[in-house]
Amino acid sequence: MRWILEFAIGALLVTSTTARSTSLRAVNKRYVEERNGVNYNVFEHAATNSKLSFVENSGICETTPGVNQYSGYITVGPNMNMWFWFFEARRNPQKAPLVAYWDGGPGTAAEYGLFTQNGPCHFVNNETEPSLNPYSFNEYANMLYIDQPIGTGFSYGNATVNSTKSAAPYVWNLLQAFYDSFPEYESRDFSAFSQSYGGHFGPEFVRYIVDQNAAIERGDIQGTDINVVALGVSNGWFDSAIQEKANIEFAYKNQYRQLINESFYEELLDSYETICKPAFAKCTATGTTEDCFTAYMNYTNEIEWPILASAREGVSDFYLGDIRVPYSRPPTTHVEYLQRADVQKALGARVNYTDSSSAGPFIYSGDDPISFIPALSDLVKAGVRVLIWTGDADYLCNWPGTLDVADAIPWSGQEIFANQTLVPYTLHGTEKGTFKTLDNLVFMRIYEAGHNLPFYQPEVSLQIFRQTMEKGGLVPT
Structure with a gap:
């Protein structure tokens, strides 16, 4: 049912931080390329044989003075061009963490969440041009929105991925190429957020990153270690x-x-x-x-x-x-906006925008009923902060179901966590939901919120987002 609402990626070798020697840098290339009237900044990454082509500061969506943005493509496999849209943090971007966001579906573009829930801009009162979102997640973090699988959003090329597990290597490859192109973000804390079918994508993609970190440390592969600190999934579909x-x-x-x-x-x-x-x-x-x-x-x-x-x-x-x-539900004004030729040219998009690609390949592969509780277990045991938060007016991925999932995660604190009662969570003294937390696992029920939680409760969502990545944990205010 998740795809009714919202209707991904072999791994490639990557260069390690220590492998950025003078000889390797000599074969990496940076240049400006004109294509169909658009000037792209290009980074050819020798180790992955991938190519980043992006536009800087398009003027679309994020218009806060001094806040940089980049939008474009990274080749993550043979004729597989994955779209990314990066926004600097509005506050202290030089030290802010890096957060990757992909949506659910399977096959829902990241722009759906960007424009309707947590991105720098949104559409208000049927306006045809977006305005700044004061509760954007880039108020706190550098945000990297990723359209996956291929065929979703502005991504294009070989749409061969048909399962969550096969999608993970391509997202990791994108992150590796991104870090090599923008090395200033390598040392930052990294977190991932998603929603809905992100209950599949989030745990598996982040577990894959953690496993690749271990392989890098053992010397089995070369690559950039990603400092994973947190995973957040709102109204997630984890275990059917x-x-x-x-x-x-x-x-x-x-x-x-x-x-x-x-x-x-x-x-x-x-x-x-x-x-x-x-x-x-x-x-x-x-x-x-x-x-x-x-x-x-x-x-x-x-x-x-x-x-x-x-x-x-x-x-x-x-x-x-x-x-x-x-x-109520989020408006879809962004779809028509992103299908405008002038917007696409400014962003550097090469294909028309598709808000939801077909979920068919994932459905027919049997991906939906697979449980990702084992992935959640691996992450909790590895010390990654895991946030499972749910709007309580949603049937599709309802809060009692996600609470049952959180309680079922095997780890050393499972019994204590499962027996905890939910306590009030407040924003400026007003109760917005209930929650429980033990060590690095958090469950939250948010009142008066549907499937796309931050759309319904933007201010408390930003507070929860920020607290999830801070060492102090979830604290009512």
């Missing part, structure tokens, strides 16, 4: 076996609106136990495309579609990402 059962419970009982009656609730629980649960177990046991696709089809047909049909009864317009009546 856990979250599908939670969907049934949430549809029957939540604080906003009952979506199903008691008898239907009992029917759905029976379907889950007799049809869906065994299929999830088989997918986990074999990991085959056939078994995992079957698990996906079972829960879609037996749970998701019936709940959707029931929820729509008697309601003329309904959105599972915000079950309140009336609901």
